[in-house]
Amino acid sequence: MRSTRKAIVPLIGLTFMLAATACSGGGGNNGGGSAANTDEGNNGGDPKAGEKVTLSMMWWGPDERHEATKNALSLYSKQNANVSFKPEYMAWDAYWQKLPTLAASKTIPDVLQMDAAYIQEYVARNQLEDLSDVDLDGIVDPKVVENLKIGGKLYGIPLSQNAAGIAFNKAELEQYGIPLPQKNWTYDDYFQWARDARGKLPEGKYPIGDSTSWDSYNFYQTSMGKDPVMADGGKKFTLDKELFMTYYKTYEEFRKAKIVPPAEKAAAFLENDPQADPMASGVVMTRGATTGSVSALEQLMPGKVGVVNMPTGPAGGGWAQSTIFLSVSANSKHKDEAKRFVRWFITDKEAGKTLGLTRGIPINPDIYKDLEPTLADKDKLGKEIYDLSVEKALPFYSAAAGYSEWADTYNKEMQAVTYGQQTIEKAYDKLNKMGMDLAAKAGS
Template structure:
């Protein structure tokens, strides 16, 4: 509530301050002989204001380095970056999404930060994030924060319905029984769950629990058409019985997710999304472990975002120092709190005075840490397009416009074209 007060004025002020900082950075570069680096990220004006404070601290620590900041909304950010890469005008330091890391590293436009370890200390990264950003033995990114795939649910509704409660080792049959019981208890207001077969990350979790993977080490699909068709078919009974949110109702509340729109009592998502759902939903929500039929959780720590540097930067040492400061300095964590996800280093995690929701996420991750598995390699180039196509075909199946077999065949053809291009 406090953060939303005076939103328009605060946003305008943040933009003005960032622009002012940019002007300052531009004035301290070539003329003085000091290195000047450009730093670009995605986010809104609130994040820009926080970033301004962090950059000001960095420049106090490194008065010989001037930082020129720029930011954009997520989609615009990637459009700009594509143009900058093509034109040779990449920022020196840039925010990176794990889904795009291999795409840009394969193009040779990212700096191997391992070669600048004298200016960048990654020893404080959480164990589960220590290899995040590493591609083929080279470090092209450093995680800023991390999260793990989880179940968000309304425990009170589960208890009222007499449904099986989430616990270590509960099975997918237990979960299906639970969401069915909730839907019957509430009469579908809300439904027991969102249709989880619309999420490629649920498929990944199940594959990992079975000892398989979403992608092979060679960057191809780690599963076949039959396995995908089986996955989509697995929730057919739940859809027919009205145990999960119907596709047309889920469509009507977009861009909200069914859980945020009070249509669902549970939903699989990344644990940092708890913050958003608590704000949107009228339900009291908690995090729970994933169901499993093998005893393996399938869960791992995934970087919420990373920092990378341009291979063409004329100041690689200064760029590495900025990355180091942003992931290690406790004061940066104090400024951002959970804005960029729960920090990836111990020093920053310990420095934050967490909100109640962020503390719940931290406690959940600490509780699950012993069950987390090794993270998969960075996904192949084209993974983002595959996720978009997966969502489209899932909706076709959920609306009854395609059979699981037809959709699986179309997805396999799309993956063959995308991953081989």
């Protein structure tokens, strides 16, 4: 996704920077071809074995992904002579403008790329096929599969390993004698680490950033065993007041103690800009990162970046799963063929070499093992975030449909708190009322 100017970010709005690999835009023209295959009989209108089949497939991404995917489709057709493809590909924005129109007319492709931020919406519309019968044993970590299920069913085959973590300036922390963050640290550990680090850093440097985004707080709330802020497609809204006050009172303390940058300084931060990135500029020692996004930071600070998983609570912390999937249309006439293809997409080793890292670090450990010797350090760092995170990971919680304005309002109200323009309790009251009203509307 494109870099955007953030107001204050310790764990930086990870919902909206899921991974440059998952959401990256890019040009693209429509192409031709299509395919499918089946082991499972003749359900859903699938043809008999050997009959010609054309599968339509649609995805978003940059040109590199388009070319790699088209090559993979050609490979599948060589291996399955009765199968051809009708591909369509485009940039991120165009994709999400087109898909709702196709969904409304029940003409979405047999196979489509899906994103964690939108999959629940299309499941709720009954547009996606249940893929629970696709055998992923030995391919995808069972915990990851379980976290991906919606209502006990699997609607997307995960393509890549992605996780939320924290990047830190290893070189400067070592320079100032500050212990490096350790795997599975708790929120209490994280906050105490920040207090201790403040005493060793010179003026103008800060151990962590401030927090104004709803998803950064949601990490905290869910780690404590509470419901996510939005659940059941937005019909359930939970903004736990006690946890909310505890979390933001901590940051209020940190602003007074200069543990986080002042609001005016943080407002000028620009992710992945050599001069304005909070961490690359040397101002803040830590920054939110994902498996897909940390490579850009490593390129700005080669050899200086370390990573750790998100802080944890009694229930766990952060998330580690794919945020980009291949789904099958509930209205496809070739469901079994499509299911066989999507499994092939993540299991065939030749396809794995063809696709490379165009959708992030492959979800299949065997595919990754083959690719690893060719990877740069920046890509291996992304894998490290995933490996550190998966043990304690919670499900990925995206914003529910209809909550985009609430998410924007959350950021604005909490920025007002950081500037001292309103109290934490006043911000809570506004956000809780708005959220409860949206949940009631969704429920009706």
